[in-house]
Amino acid sequence: MSAGTWLIGIVVVPVMATVLSYLFTSVVRRVATVVSGLVTLALSVMVALRVADGGRVAAGALFGADSLSGIFLLVTAFLYAATAIFSIGYLGGSRGMGGLIAQRGQIAQAVWQSTGAGKDGDNEEASRQWAVSDRFDKRFFTGINIFCGAMSAALVLSNLSLVWVAIEITTVVSALLVSLEDTDGASEAAWKYVIIASMGLGLSLLGVLVLYIAAVPVLGSSHALQIGYLVHVHGLARGTVELAFVLAVIGFGTKMGLAPMHTWLPDAHSEAPTPVSALLSGSLLAVSFYVILRFEQVTILNVGNVFPHDVLFVFGVLSLLIAALFLLVQRDVKRMFAYSSVEHMGIIAIGAGFGVPIALAGVMLHVVSHGLAKGTAFFGAGSFKIKFGTKDISRISGGLTALPWSGSLLLAAVAALSALPPFALFRSEFMIVDGGLSAGQDLGVVVLLVLVTVAFAGLSWNTVKIILSPDRLEVAGRQEPSVWMVVPMLAGVVGLILLGLHPPADFMRLVDSAARELTGRVAR
Amino acid sequence: MAAATVLSSPSTFTSVVTLFGVGVLVTEFLMLRAHLLRSQVRLYMVQSFLVAAVALVTGIEQGNSGLYVVSVLSFIIKVVIVPMVILRLMSVDSADLSQSAIMKLPSMLYIALVTAACGFFIGVSFRTASVIGRGTAASGNAVSVDIAIVLVAFILIVLRRDVISQVAGFFSLENGVTLFSVSVARNMPFITEVATFFDLLVAAVVFGLLMRLHHMKTRTLSTHVLDRLKG
Numbered sequence: 001m002s003a004g005t006w007l008i009g010i011v012v013v014p015v016m017a018t019v020l021s022y023l024f025t026s027v028v029r030r031v032a033t034v035v036s037g038l039v040t041l042a043l044s045v046m047v048a049l050r051v052a053d054g055g056r057v058a059a060g061a062l063f064g065a066d067s068l069s070g071i072f073l074l075v076t077a078f079l080y081a082a083t084a085i086f087s088i089g090y091l092g093g094s095r096g097m098g099g100l101i102a103q104r105g106q107i108a109q110a111v112w113q114s115t116g117a118g119k120d121g122d123n124e125e126a127s128r129q130w131a132v133s134d135r136f137d138k139r140f141f142t143g144i145n146i147f148c149g150a151m152s153a154a155l156v157l158s159n160l161s162l163v164w165v166a167i168e169i170t171t172v173v174s175a176l177l178v179s180l181e182d183t184d185g186a187s188e189a190a191w192k193y194v195i196i197a198s199m200g201l202g203l204s205l206l207g208v209l210v211l212y213i214a215a216v217p218v219l220g221s222s223h224a225l226q227i228g229y230l231v232h233v234h235g236l237a238r239g240t241v242e243l244a245f246v247l248a249v250i251g252f253g254t255k256m257g258l259a260p261m262h263t264w265l266p267d268a269h270s271e272a273p274t275p276v277s278a279l280l281s282g283s284l285l286a287v288s289f290y291v292i293l294r295f296e297q298v299t300i301l302n303v304g305n306v307f308p309h310d311v312l313f314v315f316g317v318l319s320l321l322i323a324a325l326f327l328l329v330q331r332d333v334k335r336m337f338a339y340s341s342v343e344h345m346g347i348i349a350i351g352a353g354f355g356v357p358i359a360l361a362g363v364m365l366h367v368v369s370h371g372l373a374k375g376t377a378f379f380g381a382g383s384f385k386i387k388f389g390t391k392d393i394s395r396i397s398g399g400l401t402a403l404p405w406s407g408s409l410l411l412a413a414v415a416a417l418s419a420l421p422p423f424a425l426f427r428s429e430f431m432i433v434d435g436g437l438s439a440g441q442d443l444g445v446v447v448l449l450v451l452v453t454v455a456f457a458g459l460s461w462n463t464v465k466i467i468l469s470p471d472r473l474e475v476a477g478r479q480e481p482s483v484w485m486v487v488p489m490l491a492g493v494v495g496l497i498l499l500g501l502h503p504p505a506d507f508m509r510l511v512d513s514a515a516r517e518l519t520g521r522v523a524r
Numbered sequence: 525m526a527a528a529t530v531l532s533s534p535s536t537f538t539s540v541v542t543l544f545g546v547g548v549l550v551t552e553f554l555m556l557r558a559h560l561l562r563s564q565v566r567l568y569m570v571q572s573f574l575v576a577a578v579a580l581v582t583g584i585e586q587g588n589s590g591l592y593v594v595s596v597l598s599f600i601i602k603v604v605i606v607p608m609v610i611l612r613l614m615s616v617d618s619a620d621l622s623q624s625a626i627m628k629l630p631s632m633l634y635i636a637l638v639t640a641a642c643g644f645f646i647g648v649s650f651r652t653a654s655v656i657g658r659g660t661a662a663s664g665n666a667v668s669v670d671i672a673i674v675l676v677a678f679i680l681i682v683l684r685r686d687v688i689s690q691v692a693g694f695f696s697l698e699n700g701v702t703l704f705s706v707s708v709a710r711n712m713p714f715i716t717e718v719a720t721f722f723d724l725l726v727a728a729v730v731f732g733l734l735m736r737l738h739h740m741k742t743r744t745l746s747t748h749v750l751d752r753l754k755g
Contacts, residue, residue, distance in 0.1 A: 161712070165719040172730040179737055187741045188750045190734055195690050198727065199681060202697040205720075206674060209705050212712065221712070239649070267753040329755065 004059030014149030037081030089482025204251025274382030313353025319346030327458030359435020380410030398471020572602030643672030673700030
């Protein structure tokens with residue numbers, strides 16, 4: 001099987017899982033989604049290994065990937081697989097624990113059993129409730145597969161306009177997923193999300209078209225939006241490329257959660273079903289950043305590096321500032337992690353703004369590490385929500401007692417998000433700071449360190465309250481909702497430690513190669 | 525044949541495209557001042573019809589059959605399907621279909637006019653900075669008009685607080701981008717155009733579903749009630 005076939009597989013496998021999830025029963029949905037997640041992860045690892053030393057794999061003119069794609073594929077595919085596994089426990093677990101998602105199913109089950117409706121089939125209400133529960137299940141798994149498939153497609157499609165289409169599909173599908181719990185909050189969050197993100201994507205489409213206009217005279221209309229050509233082309237009109245880059249940063253930056261376009265993010269991430277929150281935060285933001293980096297590559301080649309770096313730095317500082325301040329006053333666990341995502345997108349943008357190789361390598365490592373840590377953190381928040389029946393920080397205590405595994409792993413994830421050693425985010429932020437200093441951006445480094453410290457205070461204070469404080473609420477039992485929910489968290493934490501202490505050589509070659517993609521052909 | 529001959533004159537073609545673009549911009553202003561949301565949707569139909577017409581005219585001028593398809597798809601999706609989805613939703617609630625503006629009409633129009641002027645200036649600087657004379661088109665004032673359309677669409681979304689206006693604003697924005705794509709960024713790969721239309725169709729359905737959900741939850745089409753999530 002050729003490397004090009006792997007790329008096609010990365011798109012086709014989730015589509016197959018989507019069809020199976022829509023057509024068949026709940027067991028098939030779960031099996032198909034987990035298998036699809038694992039196969040996509042395996043294919044992504046194979047692609048990443050192939051492009052680790054540079055170069056590009058392609059399947060015709062439609063699909064292609066280089067080391068930059070490889071980095072983002074790894075994190076997206078890992079979270080796809082982890083979310084698929086977590087969701088089995090989350091949906092089943094919530095039913096078993098009297099929790100959140102399948103409350104209707106639980107009620108229906110009780111009615112079903114107490115009335116014997118399953119035998120004589122005469123209880124219409126119970127039957128209807130089961131149907132609603134099954135509909136939820138079907139929509140959830142179908143949506144997850146489309147969502148992950150669209151994100152993966154955005155990373156392996158060769159044409160920038162088709163990448164935009166894939167990103168827009170992630171918006172509409174994830175907006176439906178956000179609304180899935182059918183609460184007032186979910187409805188409000190979904191509406192705000194779809195309107196704000198769509199407006200942003202409207203601007204980003206304009207950015208794609210402007211770039212097309214700039215590229216046509218040099219590349220011709222058939223190659224003007226092909227990423228493989230665009231990232232090597234010189235001689236595009238300066239003003240046009242600058243306009244395209246700004247439109248892309250504002251447009252895709254809206255999806256990435258850059259301030260001040262981030263306002264949809266805390267609402268959507270906090271109101272979505274937890275597995276969806278993990279995907280939104282760990283994968284979707286990163287995929288949007290990937291597209292911005294593609295525009296940055298073209299801009300650096302044709303305009304020089306000062307303009308794009310300055311733009312990213314300004315948005316990064318603004319995002320970090322707003323997130324750090326809001327982290328201090330959060331009262332909702334998932335909302336707190338949502339603002340943490342804005343914080344980390346700010347760090348990533350600042351790192352990209354520093355622009356030197358060590359900082360860009362740090363950014364690449366940060367993208368992967370943030371995906372692992374944020375996925376784990378949201379999974380942990382999901383376990384807490386089921387166990388305590390709330391997301392309100394003031395109503396949660398003794399997490400380590402009530403949830404020994406999830407509590408410990410959530411604590412580790414928060415330590416990682418706070419960039420404490422030995423986790424990978426310590427290494428990545430260290431590289432970004434090192435890059436800032438070597439680029440002579442001393443003031444930028446000071447701003448970064450001060451704001452990261454403020455964010456650390458907010459994040460750690462709230463986490464300590466829910467995990468390490470005494471169990472004053474006396475929640476029943478030391479029992480995890482489901483082992484399915486612990487396994488992906490464990491994988492995330494192991495990955496964070498591995499990448500922090502001794503990252504595999506192949507992975508670091510991929511990181512270096514991706515950083516070179518962004519710096520190796522800098523126009524002076 | 526006669527139409528093709530007339531449009532083959534660059535000045536005539538540019539004038540027609542610019543005229544239709546100005547028509548799209550005018551419909552946007554009318555949407556902003558429309559009291560009834562149904563009127564907004566009908567104005568969107570007119571606007572989309574103009575966009576489809578620009579695609580057709582450009583197709584004739586260039587002899588580009590792909591643009592004929594774009595024109596037909598624009599007509600089917602934007603003039604027929606999207607308005608139908610929105611109007612069907614509106615049939616479930618006719619109680620609060622007006623007065624969603626957050627400020628008085630003259631103030632809104634002033635803001636929109638200033639925004640449109642900004643769009644024109646951006647368009648002018650864009651043209652001088654880049655594409656004129658590079659062989660890729662840029663139909664005179666069309667660039668300025670298209671950017672103004674996109675920016676005024678933002679005003680429509682921000683200053684009207686009801687789900688219909690916001691959706692109409694988004695689709696209006698999309699019309700501006702489509703107009704830009706057809707009249708300025710010519711010869712886009714056909715697959716891109718088709719994919720974008722497919723995407724628009726999906727977006728229309730999802731907007732419809734979410735509008736319905738919003739209405740079920742709040743019993744209104746107003747977005748004033750969306751103030752639960754803060755901080």
